[in-house]
Amino acid sequence: MKQKLITILALLxxxxxxxxxxxxAKDRAALIKYYKKxxxxxxxxxxxxxxxxxNPDAKAQYDDIMSFPPYGIDLDKGKSMWETPxxxxxxxxxxxxxxxxxxxxxxxxxxxTAGHVVTFENAINACLKKNGEAELEYGGxxxxxxxxxxxxxxxxxxxxxKVKGKAALAAYEKGKKYYYKRNGQLNFSCASCHVQxxxxxxxxxxxxxxxxxxxxWPEFRGGTKITTLQDRFKQCQKNMRAKPLKANSxxxxxxxxxxxxxxxxxxxxxxxxxx
Amino acid sequence: xxxxxTILFSLIASLGLASMAFAAEDGRSxxxxxxxxxxxxxxxxxxxxxxxxxxxxGPPLVNMKQRFPDRAKxxxxxxxxxxxxxxSVMPPFGRNKILTEKEIDLVTDYVQGL
Numbered sequence: 001m002k003q004k005l006i007t008i009l010a011l012l013x014x015x016x017x018x019x020x021x022x023x024x025a026k027d028r029a030a031l032i033k034y035y036k037k038x039x040x041x042x043x044x045x046x047x048x049x050x051x052x053x054x055n056p057d058a059k060a061q062y063d064d065i066m067s068f069p070p071y072g073i074d075l076d077k078g079k080s081m082w083e084t085p086x087x088x089x090x091x092x093x094x095x096x097x098x099x100x101x102x103x104x105x106x107x108x109x110x111x112x113t114a115g116h117v118v119t120f121e122n123a124i125n126a127c128l129k130k131n132g133e134a135e136l137e138y139g140g141x142x143x144x145x146x147x148x149x150x151x152x153x154x155x156x157x158x159x160x161x162k163v164k165g166k167a168a169l170a171a172y173e174k175g176k177k178y179y180y181k182r183n184g185q186l187n188f189s190c191a192s193c194h195v196q197x198x199x200x201x202x203x204x205x206x207x208x209x210x211x212x213x214x215x216x217w218p219e220f221r222g223g224t225k226i227t228t229l230q231d232r233f234k235q236c237q238k239n240m241r242a243k244p245l246k247a248n249s250x251x252x253x254x255x256x257x258x259x260x261x262x263x264x265x266x267x268x269x270x271x272x273x274x275x
Numbered sequence: 276x277x278x279x280x281t282i283l284f285s286l287i288a289s290l291g292l293a294s295m296a297f298a299a300e301d302g303r304s305x306x307x308x309x310x311x312x313x314x315x316x317x318x319x320x321x322x323x324x325x326x327x328x329x330x331x332x333g334p335p336l337v338n339m340k341q342r343f344p345d346r347a348k349x350x351x352x353x354x355x356x357x358x359x360x361x362x363s364v365m366p367p368f369g370r371n372k373i374l375t376e377k378e379i380d381l382v383t384d385y386v387q388g389l
Contacts, residue, residue, distance in 0.1 A: 185371050187357070192364040201330040203316045 024163045024172055028211075028262055031195070035209045039199045047212025048266050054199055054206050065273045070223035071148075075271065078149030081142070086131040092150065095127035104154035105268050108161065108257045110168035117171050117253040121147060121228070139234075139247030144218045144226035151217070151270035159215050159268060161261040175258025178251055179210075184242025193236075214260040216272045223273065229256060302385025305378050312374060312382050317365065322389045333365060339389045350383045 032044065039054070046053040052062050069075075082092050082100075093099035107120035121143055125135040136143040163172045182189045190210070193202065198209040217229040227235075230252050234244035245252050303323070306312040317333040320326035343349035352359060354369030368374045374382065 185373055186366040187371055188364065188366070196362070196364055197332045200332045202332060203330050204328045205330075 023169070024261055027176070028264065031211060031262065034195070035198065035211060039209065042209075045266065047209060047263075048215050048269065050208030050212060051206040053212075062273060065223075069220070069271075069273060071220040071226075071271065071273070074145055074220065074224060074226065075149055075152070078145035078147070081146045082149050086128075086133050088131055090131055092124070092127055092146075095123070095130065099153075100150060101153045102157045104151040104270075105157040105160045106162075108253065108260060110163065110165070110171055110257070112165060112167060115167060116250065117257045119248070119253055119256060120151065121248065122253075124150065139228055139231055141226055144228050144231075147228070148218050148220075148226060148271040151268065154268050155270065157268050159260060159263045159266050161257065161264055163257075163261060171254050172258055172261060174251070175254035175256070178255050179258055184237065184240040186241050188240045188242075190236065210259060211262050212266055214256070214263040215266045216269050218270070219272050219274045221274050226271075227274075229259075302381035302383070305374065305382050306385055311378065312368065314382075314386075320389060336386055336389050339387050343387065346383065346387060349387055350379060353379055353383060353386070 035042070035047075036044075042053050049059060049062075052059045085091050096103050104120050107123065108117045110116070111118045121136075121138055124143070124146065125138075128135050136146065163169055179190045182192070193207050194210045194213070197207050200207055214229060217227075217232075219227050219232070221227045228247070230247045233252060233255060234247075237244040303325075304311075306314040306320075307326070309316075314320075314336070315326055315329040317330045319329040319331060319335040321335055321337055339349065343352075352365075353374075355367040356363040356365035357367055357370075366373055368382075369376065369379055
């Protein structure tokens with residue numbers, strides 16, 4: 001009898017924890033299903049191309065540009081930042097597993113001890129701090145160039161963001177809520193454009209789907225303008241006539257956590273060109 | 276004297292016509308202006324040759340008199356599209372004061388003529 005009770009209790013607990021932890025996976029599956037329905041011609045692995053996947057001419061132009069990218073010199077600057085030793089002789093590679101190769105796809109992750117989301121940029125600054133160096137400005141050009149190179153060491157790695165535990169789930173839920181909440185004078189949410197209107201044209205811009213948006217940052221917009229993912233959040237919010245937040249604010253980090261989780265399973269490629 | 280009245284009358288009439296044309300022109304430029312209505316962001320306007328590079332998030336604005344015989348309904352759609360459809364992505368131009376009441380009247384006049 002007692003054993004039976006324990007079994008039932010254990011099953012109940014398992015069920016409860018399952019229903020909690022299953023929700024991001026369910027969200028993602030539902031969204032993939034939705035995009036398949038509204039954009040049946042686009043294959044899952046092409047989601048990383050966003051709006052380019054919807055327009056063969058634009059994609060062909062993009063392929064041309066990517067075969068000889070205009071940002072080569074900028075990327076070299078990022079590389080030399082990554083490789084230049086700190087005053088103590090150590091390098092960035094000392095702060096990351098495998099010297100920084102195939103790690104960027106694990107970010108952002110939820111740090112249970114700190115109780116918040118840690119972005120790749122946070123890990124870069126933590127590394128600088130640990131080695132007695134000045135931290136870089138979030139959303140600044142230096143951070144952009146450095147991470148453009150540092151993330152390229154993870155090219156081909158699948159985005160692998162995990163949401164485990166109550167606190168992590170709460171951060172994910174906050175990011176999700178932000179994504180779906182309407183704000184600004186024009187009354188848009190992120191989802192108004194990238195979920196509800198994905199594939200449609202707003203003026204002459206075709207709207208990308210959320211899944212696949214997070215696997216290729218930073219981007220060089222217009223060829224040489226380095227743009228981080230959170231810079232892009234700001235640009236979209238300006239277009240919505242909403243007040244953009246600060247880079248590395250808790251809301252943006254949670255938003256990045258949610259948006260990047262949705263790109264799970266897709267290969268990283270950094271940096272890329274966008275118009 | 277009689278001739279004079281006629282001239283005066285036609286003058287007034289043409290002035291009236293001109294101001295009506297101006298109103299439509301104003302409504303159109305408000306509808307096109309990216310900082311104002313920016314209706315073209317989402318709606319094609321096939322009946323207006325100047326309406327270029329339009330988006331397709333909303334339905335094309337055509338046969339408006341037929342589809343919206345009641346001007347008040349058309350104005351209400353522009354004032355706050357989320358009343359008729361809470362999930363609408365169309366910005367609530369009146370409720371959120373994106374356009375003034377006067378500007379909404381002008382845009383409504385323009386759209387009704389499409």
